[in-house]
Amino acid sequence: MVAHHSAAHSHEGALALTGANSNMSDLVIAGGGLAGLLVAWRCLTTGNARHITIVEGGSQIGGDHTWSFNETDLTAEAFDWFRPALAHHWPGYHVHFPDYSRRLDIGYCSSNSASVRSAIQPFIDKGQLVIVTDARVAEISDSTVRLENGDTIEGGAVIDATGFKPHPAVLLGYQKFVGQIIRTRSPHGLDVPIIMDATVAQGDAYRFVYCLPYGPDEVLIEDTYYEDGPELDDAVIVDRISAYAASKDWQIAEILHTERGILPITLASDLEARIQGEARAAPKIGLAGGLYNAVTGYSLPDAVTMAMRLGDLPDLSQARVAEAVLAYRRSHWQREKFFRLLNRMLFKAGKPSERYKVLQRFYRLDEPLVSAFYRGDLSLLQKARILSGKPPVPVGEAIYNLSEHQFMKRHRS
Numbered sequence: 001m002v003a004h005h006s007a008a009h010s011h012e013g014a015l016a017l018t019g020a021n022s023n024m025s026d027l028v029i030a031g032g033g034l035a036g037l038l039v040a041w042r043c044l045t046t047g048n049a050r051h052i053t054i055v056e057g058g059s060q061i062g063g064d065h066t067w068s069f070n071e072t073d074l075t076a077e078a079f080d081w082f083r084p085a086l087a088h089h090w091p092g093y094h095v096h097f098p099d100y101s102r103r104l105d106i107g108y109c110s111s112n113s114a115s116v117r118s119a120i121q122p123f124i125d126k127g128q129l130v131i132v133t134d135a136r137v138a139e140i141s142d143s144t145v146r147l148e149n150g151d152t153i154e155g156g157a158v159i160d161a162t163g164f165k166p167h168p169a170v171l172l173g174y175q176k177f178v179g180q181i182i183r184t185r186s187p188h189g190l191d192v193p194i195i196m197d198a199t200v201a202q203g204d205a206y207r208f209v210y211c212l213p214y215g216p217d218e219v220l221i222e223d224t225y226y227e228d229g230p231e232l233d234d235a236v237i238v239d240r241i242s243a244y245a246a247s248k249d250w251q252i253a254e255i256l257h258t259e260r261g262i263l264p265i266t267l268a269s270d271l272e273a274r275i276q277g278e279a280r281a282a283p284k285i286g287l288a289g290g291l292y293n294a295v296t297g298y299s300l301p302d303a304v305t306m307a308m309r310l311g312d313l314p315d316l317s318q319a320r321v322a323e324a325v326l327a328y329r330r331s332h333w334q335r336e337k338f339f340r341l342l343n344r345m346l347f348k349a350g351k352p353s354e355r356y357k358v359l360q361r362f363y364r365l366d367e368p369l370v371s372a373f374y375r376g377d378l379s380l381l382q383k384a385r386i387l388s389g390k391p392p393v394p395v396g397e398a399i400y401n402l403s404e405h406q407f408m409k410r411h412r413s
């Protein structure tokens, strides 16, 4: 149940909060990004929530994003549920490295802000999902959301889905990119994505270009860097995107969209230290809860899985929600241990200009292993295969970075 004190000041917010269902929410979600929207969609679909309120600081829910993932990142049940929010679905993709190129027949999918918004629209139309925009949250406790304007909203349960915040117990590298959707003067000829083209010049980072063909003459080109710091010089990268298009003989007729991303890549983290500091805080999902792939920074698969877990709860009492979120964060942290180790190898052992060799070697492995890697579900044997053979980074430095605990102690100041 929700109790709302005082009126929201935004137009949409005022409308929503004076509506018939304004004081009847089973769940209040702070942050209307990917993670928050998926939980609302799933819980209203399964029916364990009848009314949900999302409080979003921006002017619209869902932002303006593209979210991609491997089809095999999701279970068949999760994929079926998520299908209405898909914008593109390809049967495979290419990777290119200086010494090696390959096509993988792993389905690749893209969703975007518009497709997710349209998937949840029926619940907004029915009045089951109330969206309050332009409402920045100042404080989120386990039962109350307090807005910056002083209003408070209480729910049967409250969730924090307000996106990424740095934390001293999480040590990061970064995946940074600028992406442009371009319209080409003639068909670009790409039938499936190139998710890594690392034949481009390297430098102080692992650099690759990522291309998604949205139509015969429409392609997203992202120039991407795995680097120690978060700085990003957009103008330089936009020039490199043009140069890449030219190298493919793609003449740019129009730039339809530009986006940038600075995604966290976790090198080491102490989840229990984080959790200890969150007493009485609302359960954190999405990037706010560290629920993203440590190697790619991508969060869609975890957001879908978290939504499924919450949607399957018998009820949405705060205690049950908190328990389910915490259990998922702990299992995620455990599952991602190996990936944080690989990140420490990638970022801290060896020269940045040679980081591509780690990926080049990885992509020679078999498809089931590549799928399991992105799903975060590697067997011991598969982990051994990733680490076996002649390491593409110096052994001494690799061993130095093995222990997450020691790494945290050395680098946390």
Ligand SMILES: Cc1cc2nc3c(=O)[nH]c(=O)nc-3n(C[C@H](O)[C@H](O)[C@H](O)COP(=O)(O)OP(=O)(O)OC[C@H]3O[C@@H](n4cnc5c(N)ncnc54)[C@H](O)[C@@H]3O)c2cc1C
Binding pocket: 030, 031, 032, 033, 034, 035, 036, 055, 056, 057, 058, 061, 062, 063, 065, 066, 067, 068, 069, 135, 136, 137, 138, 161, 162, 163, 164, 259, 260, 261, 262, 263, 285, 286, 287, 288, 297, 298, 299, 300, 301
């Ligand atoms: C350009 C870009 C491309 C990406 N591509 C992919 C991809 O292809 N695949 C993938 O899986 N991941 C991708 N990611 C990474 C990640 O999945 C996304 O960042 C994803 O949107 C994270 O979801 P989230 O809900 O945790 O956070 P967000 O989507 O950032 O949502 C948080 C929401 O909370 C709101 N908010 C924040 N603070 C407050 C406040 N105080 N009060 C009220 N509201 C607040 C924000 O306005 C926002 O709407 C990409 C990220 C970026 C930036």
